[in-house]
Amino acid sequence: MAIRMTKDVLWQALYKAAMLELEPTKLQNKIEPARAAIQQRVEELTRMTHGGSSVEEQQATDDARRNLRTLQRVEFKLSKPAGMIGKPWADGAEL
Numbered sequence: 472m473a474i475r476m477t478k479d480v481l482w483q484a485l486y487k488a489a490m491l492e493l494e495p496t497k498l499q500n501k502i503e504p505a506r507a508a509i510q511q512r513v514e515e516l517t518r519m520t521h522g523g524s525s526v527e528e529q530q531a532t533d534d535a536r537r538n539l540r541t542l543q544r545v546e547f548k549l550s551k552p553a554g555m556i557g558k559p560w561a562d563g564a565e566l
Contacts, residue, residue, distance in 0.1 A: 479528065482508035486535045490542065498546055502539055509535050 485508045489501035513532050516525070 479512060482512045482532070482535070485509075486539070489539060495546060498542075502543055506536070506539055509539075 482505070485501070485505035489498070489505040492498045492501045509532050512528075513536075516529055516532070
């Protein structure tokens with residue numbers, strides 16, 4: 472019997488896996504699926520009608536995206552070019 476993971480739990484599991492990965496060679500392969508799952512969940516929360524979405528989950532997804540960007544910048548020494556300061560990343564968040 473297969474276990475079905477709901478999308479609200481899936482993004483959290485992928486996020487935790489990325490944040491706890493200690494091997495730099497495996498880290499990017501953990502970050503990308505986590506970012507994609509978080510983005511998908513954000514889109515779902517945005518589509519939910521009045522009172523249907525959790526303010527706490529919205530804050531948690533915002534925090535998770537910010538933490539993954541920070542982790543990626545620190546681990547891979549990524550930074551935005553000077554001309555990109557204040558402009559959004561692909562996921563819509565600003566530096």
